[in-house]
Amino acid sequence: MIKIAVLGYGVVGSGVVEVIERNNAEISRKAGDEVAVKYILDLRDFPGDPHEDKIVHDFDMILKDPEVSVLCEVMGGVGPAYQYTKRALEAGKSVCTSNKELVALHGAELLELAVANRCNYMFEASVGGGIPIIRAVNSALTAERIQAVTGILNGTTNYILTKMAKEGMDYSQALKQAQELGYAERNPEADVEGWDACRKLAILSSLMTGKNVSAGKIRMEGITKISKADLEYARVAKMVVKPLVLGKMLEDGSVVAMVAPFMVPEGHPLARVDDVFNGVLVTGNMLGDAMFYGRGAGKLPTASAVVADVVDCAKHPGKTVWCFWNQEEASVADSSQTRRAFFVRAAAGSQDVLEKAFPEGRALLRSGGEDMGFITPVMKEGEFDAKCAELGDAVLGCLRIL
Amino acid sequence: MIKIAVLGYGVVGSGVVEVIERNNAEISRKAGDEVAVKYILDLRDFPGDPHEDKIVHDFDMILKDPEVSVLCEVMGGVGPAYQYTKRALEAGKSVCTSNKELVALHGAELLELAVANRCNYMFEASVGGGIPIIRAVNSALTAERIQAVTGILNGTTNYILTKMAKEGMDYSQALKQAQELGYAERNPEADVEGWDACRKLAILSSLMTGKNVSAGKIRMEGITKISKADLEYARVAKMVVKPLVLGKMLEDGSVVAMVAPFMVPEGHPLARVDDVFNGVLVTGNMLGDAMFYGRGAGKLPTASAVVADVVDCAKHPGKTVWCFWNQEEASVADSSQTRRAFFVRAAAGSQDVLEKAFPEGRALLRSGGEDMGFITPVMKEGEFDAKCAELGDAVLGCLRIL
Numbered sequence: 050m051i052k053i054a055v056l057g058y059g060v061v062g063s064g065v066v067e068v069i070e071r072n073n074a075e076i077s078r079k080a081g082d083e084v085a086v087k088y089i090l091d092l093r094d095f096p097g098d099p100h101e102d103k104i105v106h107d108f109d110m111i112l113k114d115p116e117v118s119v120l121c122e123v124m125g126g127v128g129p130a131y132q133y134t135k136r137a138l139e140a141g142k143s144v145c146t147s148n149k150e151l152v153a154l155h156g157a158e159l160l161e162l163a164v165a166n167r168c169n170y171m172f173e174a175s176v177g178g179g180i181p182i183i184r185a186v187n188s189a190l191t192a193e194r195i196q197a198v199t200g201i202l203n204g205t206t207n208y209i210l211t212k213m214a215k216e217g218m219d220y221s222q223a224l225k226q227a228q229e230l231g232y233a234e235r236n237p238e239a240d241v242e243g244w245d246a247c248r249k250l251a252i253l254s255s256l257m258t259g260k261n262v263s264a265g266k267i268r269m270e271g272i273t274k275i276s277k278a279d280l281e282y283a284r285v286a287k288m289v290v291k292p293l294v295l296g297k298m299l300e301d302g303s304v305v306a307m308v309a310p311f312m313v314p315e316g317h318p319l320a321r322v323d324d325v326f327n328g329v330l331v332t333g334n335m336l337g338d339a340m341f342y343g344r345g346a347g348k349l350p351t352a353s354a355v356v357a358d359v360v361d362c363a364k365h366p367g368k369t370v371w372c373f374w375n376q377e378e379a380s381v382a383d384s385s386q387t388r389r390a391f392f393v394r395a396a397a398g399s400q401d402v403l404e405k406a407f408p409e410g411r412a413l414l415r416s417g418g419e420d421m422g423f424i425t426p427v428m429k430e431g432e433f434d435a436k437c438a439e440l441g442d443a444v445l446g447c448l449r450i451l
Numbered sequence: 452m453i454k455i456a457v458l459g460y461g462v463v464g465s466g467v468v469e470v471i472e473r474n475n476a477e478i479s480r481k482a483g484d485e486v487a488v489k490y491i492l493d494l495r496d497f498p499g500d501p502h503e504d505k506i507v508h509d510f511d512m513i514l515k516d517p518e519v520s521v522l523c524e525v526m527g528g529v530g531p532a533y534q535y536t537k538r539a540l541e542a543g544k545s546v547c548t549s550n551k552e553l554v555a556l557h558g559a560e561l562l563e564l565a566v567a568n569r570c571n572y573m574f575e576a577s578v579g580g581g582i583p584i585i586r587a588v589n590s591a592l593t594a595e596r597i598q599a600v601t602g603i604l605n606g607t608t609n610y611i612l613t614k615m616a617k618e619g620m621d622y623s624q625a626l627k628q629a630q631e632l633g634y635a636e637r638n639p640e641a642d643v644e645g646w647d648a649c650r651k652l653a654i655l656s657s658l659m660t661g662k663n664v665s666a667g668k669i670r671m672e673g674i675t676k677i678s679k680a681d682l683e684y685a686r687v688a689k690m691v692v693k694p695l696v697l698g699k700m701l702e703d704g705s706v707v708a709m710v711a712p713f714m715v716p717e718g719h720p721l722a723r724v725d726d727v728f729n730g731v732l733v734t735g736n737m738l739g740d741a742m743f744y745g746r747g748a749g750k751l752p753t754a755s756a757v758v759a760d761v762v763d764c765a766k767h768p769g770k771t772v773w774c775f776w777n778q779e780e781a782s783v784a785d786s787s788q789t790r791r792a793f794f795v796r797a798a799a800g801s802q803d804v805l806e807k808a809f810p811e812g813r814a815l816l817r818s819g820g821e822d823m824g825f826i827t828p829v830m831k832e833g834e835f836d837a838k839c840a841e842l843g844d845a846v847l848g849c850l851r852i853l
Binding site: 068069071072075076078079080133173178180181184185187189190191192217244259261318319333334335336337338339340341342343344349352353354355356357359360373 | 470471473474478480481482543575581582583586587591592593594634661700702720723735736737738739741742743744745751752754755756758759761762763775776785825
């Protein structure tokens with residue numbers, strides 16, 4: 050029997066217990082042995098909970114129990130979670146986690162610790178919830194040189210932008226609705242400013258390069274400045290606005306990594322990824338584009354991904370499965386050299402100025418607007434930024450175009 | 452070093468050699484050891500080919516070479532391919548294949564042979580080309596009870612229906628273009644009648660049930676009777692026509708399996724899978740729907756999937772990785788009990804008859820048509836078939852609605 054411990058009995062933790070209980074036959078068949086939860090670590094007591102007898106408060110009890118071979122760290126944060134994970138791996142116990150913050154910050158170090166102790170640190174649930182995107186990169190597309198990942202990895206901002214586009218809400222209305230439905234936190238900063246997506250992109254980019262891409266080196270822009278007018282212009286241009294992450298390998302081995310809202314052409318596979326759904330396009334040099342789509346968050350999809358990791362650990366006792374991310378810092382390229390077209394929203398009457406600044410661009414018209422839209426030709430980001438600075442107050446907003 | 456043999460130096464076989472050569476560093480890193488092609492088995496000689504020195508004509512040479520641990524069977528057909536695969540597995544050599552015909556016919560038996568000889572029979576490339584759908588079912592979504600697979604798994608028919616819908620071609624024009632581009636065979640029967648999709652669905656349904664679903668038990672309808680008029684009515688109803696495969700687990704453990712063109716609502720994730728692309732929606736009881744999308748055919752995408760299997764074999768010497776498909780015949784349910792809505796194209800003037808036959812249905816109008824369209828309420832397939840038989844010649848065509 051594979052006995053596991055769940056660290057943290059919150060939303061994901063209770064999901065892990067539920068998934069293991071409800072799908073026990075399938076899970077045990079795939080794991081090759083029966084999987085059972087032995088301990089649940091939490092500060093709180095849960096009187097009356099059907100798993101009350103498994104609740105413990107002392108991590109050492111789990112650490113010292115030789116029967117426990119796999120831990121699910123679903124407590125979040127980087128304080129105790131980091132310490133517990135290190136101690137578990139040092140003791141040769143595998144750790145499966147949904148904690149993207151910890152993986153983005155210490156993934157390389159913890160993977161090396163797992164290798165040294167012939168166990169596993171797995172984090173399928175840290176990116177894309179139930180979508181098996183980490184397995185796609187690590188153990189499915191293994192014959193590919195992965196050249197780029199482009200995706201929608203934050204369901205909250207995708208929900209907000211979908212509502213703004215489809216129901217004509219403005220940003221604050223859509224955010225309020227997302228909060229009411231539990232899709233956004235009371236303090237929504239981590240989502241709307243891009244931190245959550247940034248951590249996920251740091252993880253994917255690190256796996257793509259094999260080196261460490263720090264979240265802090267990723268160019269990040271939130272969605273808070275997007276207006277209803279931007280979405281109307283997007284519709285006129287047959288595009289939609291999506292909160293994207295982009296990681297791209299350059300010829301010299303460096304990586305361009307960026308989190309920002311983009312205008313995406315309607316025919317693009319990511320354009321139809323709406324509401325709280327996530328989608329990731331992986332570009333390989335043999336395969337071309339493959340897309341993975343599904344629920345990027347939520348109790349059961351996320352727990353399902355954690356348990357899939359448990360199954361993988363159970364199938365590989367005494368062996369490290371993944372170790373393609375080392376502590377050497379990846380070279381993160383300056384995005385100012387990246388070339389693309391841009392959308393500019395400008396004060397009404399600025400057409401002449403825009404045409405002069407961006408020859409060969411084209412104006413976009415919307416009915417009843419007090420502003421104007423403009424699409425530039427393909428140019429370097431740095432060059433675009435310089436032109437915008439020159440245009441000063443005439444520029445009301447701008448977006449990259451995929 | 453992992454030395455492999457490639458059986459068949461055709462399109463996929465030369466792709467396998469090319470992928471291993473071009474991505475050797477990545478592949479060897481993921482495999483944990485250098486991967487190299489030692490033999491290429493083919494009846495022909497290839498004078499001047501850069502791999503001429505590896506060409507052999509005698510299978511026994513490969514079988515008897517203890518250095519060769521993995522064979523790529525990419526020759527197709529079920530004659531020699533079946534014999535070679537059996538003999539290789541009996542000798543403890545793993546086999547990776549793109550041969551869907553052989554997998555659909557003898558997959559369960561060959562998997563058991565692999566288990567008995569502590570090696571692997573892998574077939575990622577047999578379904579969905581470069582899309583890692585077999586891995587999704589076998590080794591990624593391992594915490595799920597998979598309830599259904601719904602997909603577009605035949606690129607040729609998807610291309611034909613896309614051209615008919617988007618460029619107003621009729622069936623024969625679109626087929627001719629697909630043949631000119633090499634997307635369809637000179638004898639297109641296997642694609643347009645549904646055999647190719649049927650084999651792929653047999654494989655996925657077998658993996659979903661864990662038992663054997665024979666292709667011959669799958670209800671199969673081709674796309675040859677679909678007219679431009681059907682596509683116009685689909686547009687009026689905000690739907691598209693797609694060549695689908697459907698496999699669904701029922702409560703009693705039996706499976707409904709069907710290959711047929713369907714009308715799919717425009718907002719459905721599969722509605723946007725166009726041209727030669729494939730897409731598969733997997734429904735799990737925890738995850739909900741996850742979609743996998745990409746190139747379902749082509750030399751390099753297919754070869755990439757074969758090589759991903761080689762990597763997996765290399766990582767697991769002496770160990771069988773997948774064995775979730777046994778020879779017991781699955782119970783395939785009668786699809787006449789399945790409930791859904793249907794589209795009927797009927798002779799002009801049949802509205803009264805249709806409304807009588809299908810109360811609560813609704814008529815669809817298109818401009819300039821000499822026929823009429825009608826959408827029935829949700830009903831059992833068997834009931835629909837009986838009503839259609841009663842209507843006789845008034846029915847010009849019909850399609851299921853997803």
